[in-house]
Amino acid sequence: MLLEVFLVLGTVIIYFLLSKKKEETLPFKEGWWGRGQKPDTEEDTTIRPFKVETTEEELSDLFRRLDQARFAEPLENSCFHYGTNSVYLRKVVSYWKNQFNWKKQVEVLNKYPQFKTKIQGIDIHFVHVKPPHLPEGQSAKPLLMVHGWPGSFYEFYKIIPLLTDPASHGLSDEHVFEVICPSIPGYGFSEAPHKKDFDSVSAASVFYELMVRLGFKDFYTQGGDWGWLICTNLAQIAPNHVKGLHLNLASVTKMGFFHLLSVLLGRYLPGLFGFQDEDVRRMFPFLKKGLYRILLESGYAHIQATKPDTVGCGLNDSPVGLAAYILEKFSTWTDLEFRNLEDGGLGRKFNLDDLLTNIMIYWVSGSIVSSMRFYKENLQKGIGTQKHERLTVQVPTGIASFPNEVMHTPQAWAQKKYTNIVSFHFMPRGGHFAALEEPELLAEDILQFVGKVEKEHLWRKEGDQLP
Amino acid sequence: MWQETLPKAWESILSRIRSFEYSQKNAVLVPAAMLGVGGMLVYWLRSRHKIKTIEMGDGWWGSGERPLKGKEDESIRPFKIETSDKEIEDLHRRLEQARYAPPLEGAAFHYGFNSSYLQKVVAYWRNNFDWRKQVEVLNKFPHFQTTIEEPAAHGLNEGDVVFEVICPSIPGYGFSEAPHQKGFDTIATARIFHKLMNRLGFKEYYLQGGDWGSRITTNMAQMLPQSVKGLHLNIIFVNKQGLRRIISVMLGAYVPWLVGLSREDVRRMYPFIQKNIYELLRESGYLHIQATKPDTAGCGLNDSPVGLAAYILEKFSTWTDKSFLHKDDGGLESKYSLDELLTNVMIYWVTSSIVSSMRFYKENISKVSRLTADARVGVYVPTGIAAFPQEIVHTPHVWAKEVFKNIITYSYMPRGGHFAAFEEPKLLAQDIMHFVRKVEQL
Helix, strand or coil: CHHHHHHHHHHHHHHHHHHHHCCCCCCCCCCCCCCCCCCCCCCCCCEEEECCCCCHHHHHHHHHHHHCCCCCCCCCCCCCECECCHHHHHHHHHHHHHCCCHHHHHHHHCCCCEEEEEECCEEEEEEEECCCCCCCCCCCEEEEEECCCCCCHHHHCCCHHHHHCHHHHCCCCCCCEEEEEECCCCCCCCCCCCCCCCCHHHHHHHHHHHHHHCCCCCEEEEECCHHHHHHHHHHHHCCCCEEEEEECCCCCCCCCHHHHHHHHHCCCCHHHHCCCHHHHHHHCCHHHHHHHHHHHHCHHHHHHCCCHHHHHHHHHHCHHHHHHHHHHHHHHCCCHHHHHCCCCCHHHHCCHHHHHHHHHHHHHHCCHHHHHHHHHHHHCCCCCCCHHHHCCECCCEEEEECCCCCCCCCHHHHHHHECCEEEEEECCCCCCCHHHHCHHHHHHHHHHHHHHHHHCCCCCCCCCCCC | CHHHHHHHHHHHHHHHHHHCCHHHHHHHHHHHHHHHHHHHHHHHHHHHHCCCCCCCCCCCCCCCCCCCCCCCCCCEEEECCCCCHHHHHHHHHHHHCCCCCCCCCCCCCCCCCCHHHHHHHHHHHHHCCCHHHHHHHHCCCCEEEEECCCCEEEEEEEECCCCEEECCCCCCCCCCCCCCCCCCCHHHHHHHHHHHHHHCCCCCEEEEECCHHHHHHHHHHHHCHHHEEEEEECCCCCCCCCHHHHHHHHHHCCCHHHHCCCHHHHHHHCCHHHHHHHHHHHHCHHHHHHHHCHHHHHHHHHHCHHHHHHHHHHHHHHCCCHHHHHCCCCCHHHHCCHHHHHHHHHHHHHHCCHHHHHHHHHHHHCCHHHHHHHHHCCECCCEEEEECCCCCCCCCHHHHCCCECCEEEEEECCCCCCCHHHHCHHHHHHHHHHHHHHHHHC
8 A cells, every 4th residue: 555655656756857857849830821722832932121101092091080080078087097088089189180290100110121021821021120330249149029919010119229239329239139020910011810820829930930031040039918928939939049038028827826825825925935025015915906907907808809800890990999999008008007197198108109100000001900819819718728828938038027017927926937037127117018118228128138148158059940 | 890790680580580480480481482582583574574775866977066056957858869961971981981801711700790791781881771761760759858867868658558668778878868977877877767757757667678777677676666566677687606606506517406497597508617607708808898998999989880880780699699600791680680780880879879888887897896785685576587598698597586586477588689679579578468467467
């Protein structure tokens, strides 16, 4: 009897030990996302230069819609508690009609070289910026930066110069980057998939193919929002090619008993669960800062994960509706306190030109519906159920934890998934749209992270397993 | 000081009773016991008869401060729905300029309203739908408006063989003015509708409702039971909470009779997780966003009639029959005509009421404590329940009884979904008649 018990126990222990050592990779996801059947001919792999364009017709159509916009009066004293306040929205629309210059903004967008190339049947748009000059003996390090929803490649326009030309911006030029910012398929100028099931692993596979096509053997990746998940998946698919993974959001989707316990007791025994003072400050009281906050702020994710075509329909037809929907996030996700302000605090951290340029990218490309479908493709089977959610990440990881992110993930939780955290910093200020809101802070954190990885040669180099 | 005297006094009484002879003891104990039991019985009987109601309260929903002086204008003014060339041209222009995103291959209605089918609907709307004619159809029943707690509540009156029917628009919906203040919930609506009936000269009346109407009429019955002769509902909401409920759900799969579930209940409710959790999550995104950010969700819909149609018609598809998700056209025209569907959409469009209609979700759902307050108060008026098979959620009789203490009829309807009155008017009317006849006999 005792022997059997020991045998069983022994097997269990060995299983756990072995299963921990076995670092499984996520398989590369093949796909064909173009219209109809995949043709027999070889795919066109050329990389074509791309420029954003606009026409008089496009502008006059927009102005007509702005002129005919119908608004509903807000409730008295509701500020941003019921969503975007329509009194403030009228001001935005007035600026949009009379002062915002889309032609000028198109020139701003085109100041960085952009390209398109066909991968897995769809045209992928990306920005590719090389450093203007390199210090002696240095080579540019490729850095893939992935945006999220409702953002775009434009979010990176302020941080790109800090990374490609740090010296001119008062930063150390020990590491200089060549930055690649693709648009997620279905967002902005990247073609939307025509088939169902295009999820974050599909996006990661497409972006991996992109980096290979651009000739990079290894590279760094950076992301927040969906970019966080896509870059994480990329690190899981191709760990030997991702030198380092930097994130400004590090959600944990696979919650277990440990997490539950730490939520219940973490406030009183923070040390036991690996919580630092700042973690406790940001996370507790948990009902208010965790659960209720998530419930209050996740309605958009719920409807987009279930009925994207319905909710996106009106937004693709009404630029004012589109603006209201997107601006609400730029308000609340930058600082939850902004809900108490009549103008949602939107002018405090961003300027209207930047906000409207981002919205125009969704408008002129008609991509709001396809951008929302990404939620359904990723969430419809439930949170915590996907294979990639069960796998860990061994690539050196750096996490910049911004204080106004909607929900805080402590290092104690993140390290269960990201087993090789090289740096984890509590940023002094900033919210969800870090690259646009606090580009210097984010750039500094990326630079110090890469510095650590490079100095200690923290990336592994083993045999190539991928095509 | 009394801490010493009280026990001493008690002790002396006890010792005196102990010292009594047996028969004397009886003489004291038996009446004492009877008094105790009798007292409890009286209390219990009285508490049963003292029906708990919810407070009626009062409210002000107009702009700015409530005026101190002067009574509210209580006149009931006849109302006719009107339209204009300008309104129709504006609509046509928006329909013509609509931008669509092509659906995914093979998506049917699984991602929401299929935009290929939507284009067909919009083509009909632009070229065949006659709003002027529909306005005449709407005006065939008399409409009125009256000002209650400021917003103008709007209702219909129709002399009928058996019933005189009053159909108000919930404030914030259609031609009833929207509240300007926060906090307008089903209880405020219930109070306003009681005031309306009172103003129309009715002391006692029947109530019928589905969707929000079910919550509102239930609140009305809880508020003023003496005015409600009967309450007929085609959907009921009961708080599914507690260990007992979980156990009854688990047992119900194997021994339904033990937990009071009928075979039809089981057919409609199981598999439980699939139907009550998974499907509910899949269909409640709109509820989540409307209960948290109504002004955001409604903004684009108030500006794009096509977006408004997609949003509303998706419900008329999925909530009529869940299998319609698999159809490219969402099965809409199998149960309704496009004229009927578009007229309903037009009511939201011409009144610009989509945003205020959505706010109703936030006002009612974010207050968790208020919900439990009126959930504790039962419903004692005669109640009739028509349970339609394709309703989003099925509530069995045995669960309904926990809230509705006086169920006179509970009918399993043979067909139909959420929009019962629209989809199966005859079936619903028959069940209402059947219920009212029973109530009249009581």
